[in-house]
Amino acid sequence: MEFKHILVPVDFSDPSKQALEWACELARRYGADLTLLNVYPVPGYVLPDGFVTAGPEILGEVEAKTRESLQEWAAIAASQDVTQTTIATALGQSSSEIVRWAAEHKADLIVMGSHGRAGLALMLLGSTTDKVVRQAHCPVLVVPAAPHVATK
Ligand SMILES: Nc1ncnc2c1ncn2[C@@H]1O[C@H](COP(=O)(O)OP(=O)(O)OP(=O)(O)O)[C@@H](O)[C@H]1O
Ligand SMILES: [Mg+2]
Incomplete structure (x- = not known):
């Protein structure tokens, strides 16, 4: 069993930062590279008669801001001696984009938080992680949220 390409889905929550810490440790041990992936919804407005999608300018701004934030998180991995960390957006x-990305890029492990930005401890797992665990082609390491996060 070898882990060479680890995918870390990141929603910029504390639990996903904890997942990144675990992923860095594993990447060092296995000599794996990391990809930090953030998925964001199509920006727009829901109106009574349909959905209006944001234009290319706003889409470009969201993409640029997301990549900037991912770069900051990638710097954490670089500071922990991970050989190679790349960033990706979708x-x-x-959940479907995480599963699709992992399969298309042949990730051999996904490391993600048990919860995310919503942090509802009532649920055993957040809905993104729940679906990824059920649908991913590869193993998924679920890092539990710290107690102070899980009891929110
Ligand atoms: N948009 C996203 N892009 C990338 N990774 C994500 C995204 N949303 C969640 N994740 C990953 O999934 C983990 C769990 O988040 P999840 O969304 O399942 O829980 P939640 O936000 O607490 O609850 P829910 O979204 O179901 O209301 C996060 O720690 C992160 O690793
Ligand atoms: Mg969520």
């Missing part, structure tokens, strides 16, 4: 529904 537009759409989080």
